[in-house]
Amino acid sequence: MAFEYIDNVLEGAKEQHLLRQRVVVDDICARTLAVDGRRYLNFASNDYLALGDRPLPPLKGRSGGHSSPLVTGYSREQAELEQRFCALYGFESALLFASGFSANASVLKALFAQAREGLIVQDKLNHASLVDGGLAANAQMQRFNHNNMAHLDARLGKSKAHHKLVVSEGVFSMDGDCAPLEQLRSQCEKHRAWLMLDDAHGFGVLGEGKGSAAVLKPDILVLTFGKALAANGAIVLASNKVIDLLLQSNRDYTYSTALSALQCEVIDTRLTQLLAADAERQHLSALIDYFKSQCAAAHLALMPSDTPIQPLIVGDSESALVMQNQLRDKGIWLSAIRPPTVAHNTARLRITLTAAHTEEDIDTLVSALEQCR
Missing domain, CATH: 3.40.640.10 (Type I PLP-dependent aspartate aminotransferase-like (Major domain))
Known part of the structure; x- marks a missing residue:
């Protein structure tokens, strides 16, 4: 049978906790998202300045590219x-x-x-x-x-x-x-x-x-x-x-x-x-500092980063998935990043902060991370 290897590839990925699947997101903004009728704090967005939450003015441009x-x-x-x-x-x-x-x-x-x-x-x-x-x-x-x-x-x-x-x-x-x-x-x-x-x-x-x-x-x-x-x-x-x-x-x-x-x-x-988003950048910078200080106080070992991307190394892929799912049970949405995206035994929780978050959101996240650790 042609392409019989596909079953083996998918089964192997599943056994190694590396199978990738999509999740349908019903609604999303820089701070929260909704999946299957439940709303979560969103710490997996790249909309760092929360500009995606701003309405756009009336646009006049054509929608088609027409050709190359x-x-x-x-x-x-x-x-x-x-x-x-x-x-x-x-x-x-x-x-x-x-x-x-x-x-x-x-x-x-x-x-x-x-x-x-x-x-x-x-x-x-x-x-x-x-x-x-x-x-x-x-x-x-x-x-x-x-x-x-x-x-x-x-x-x-x-x-x-x-x-x-x-x-x-x-x-x-x-x-x-x-x-x-x-x-x-x-x-x-x-x-x-x-x-x-x-x-x-x-x-x-x-x-x-x-x-x-x-x-x-x-x-x-x-x-x-x-x-x-x-x-x-x-x-x-x-x-x-x-x-x-x-x-x-x-x-x-x-x-x-x-x-x-x-x-x-x-x-x-x-x-x-x-x-023009200087206030958002300042708020985001302050949130990054606050998150790092709260994690240090909770003895959560983040990787060195002064940007909105704040990785927490877990190690093996199975443990990273377990923590991801435990956090979702607590209303926190973030992603477990596993090989081959990152090196073997460096699976991690990739936490991203945005200007839409608050210190209270950070406190909720850190508390959940402590409980799931």
């Missing part, structure tokens, strides 16, 4: 939105994508499509989209130990490749810690390498909203709109020549229907709200 951007899909709204991001971050040019995954993976493939002697060196904890793009690229890919500049230096120093690209996240999605941006830049300058930064989880939260790029400007910057911006899509910012190259060889961009004018209008509106 290289046919008739490149609207005035897209061009103006790209120009706004370029002005904000000091880049020459940009491309809008339907998703961050597509942007990350396709840029790496397209950048090296016609290169010889190429090397991609990625942080070991980079997002799957970056890893997939690197594996599919016409270049050698190596990994360096997480935020380990000595290991990165050794990787770059031993390579004879002419075209070298260092790739990192600004804020790492599963650990919540930040990349050492100045040190990354120093290594790139030392070894004549370019730096590509995926700032999905730093954008909107850090640097008065500009994210990690407020500290330094990489050669290629990817921002996604599905987290703090509370929208959909992504943008790649780079020099004119890099964007022109991507227009020639980026198959994801060439053969995908363009973002609609309506989506661009939503993104533009949310960007204005994000840049």
Whole structure:
């Protein structure tokens, strides 16, 4: 029988407590969500500034993308939105994508499509989209130990490749810690390498909203709109020549229907709200400090993080699932993150805080974590 292995794969995942299943969410906001008629405190949202809870003004844009951007899909709204991001971050040019995954993976493939002697060196904890793009690229890919500049230096120093690209996240999605941006830049300058930064989880939260790029400007910057911006899509910012190259060889961009004018209008509106959300960022920062102090008092060992992503390592996948379900019984919704998303024996509860939460919500969460420990 063809594809008989599927049953074995699914049964194996179930036995190892790694089977993934979807949950239908009836209603959601940054602070709470409802599933099967019950409302929970939501500590699994990436809507860090709670912008998704704000109503949008009346929108006038068209809902369809019509075609790919290289046919008739490149609207005035897209061009103006790209120009706004370029002005904000000091880049020459940009491309809008339907998703961050597509942007990350396709840029790496397209950048090296016609290169010889190429090397991609990625942080070991980079997002799957970056890893997939690197594996599919016409270049050698190596990994360096997480935020380990000595290991990165050794990787770059031993390579004879002419075209070298260092790739990192600004804020790492599963650990919540930040990349050492100045040190990354120093290594790139030392070894004549370019730096590509995926700032999905730093954008909107850090640097008065500009994210990690407020500290330094990489050669290629990817921002996604599905987290703090509370929208959909992504943008790649780079020099004119890099964007022109991507227009020639980026198959994801060439053969995908363009973002609609309506989506661009939503993104533009949310960007204005994000840049003005100083009070939300201050409240969120205070909540992070409060949560960390309460966990320390309760002897809950969080991973080192000053961002809204606050992981609590559990260890094995079964225990992580048990704690997840116990917390749901207590009205707390968060996710057990298991391999292969994270390394073996580092299954964790990934706790995310938002500006919609209160100190009382934090107290409820910490008390529940103590009881489930």
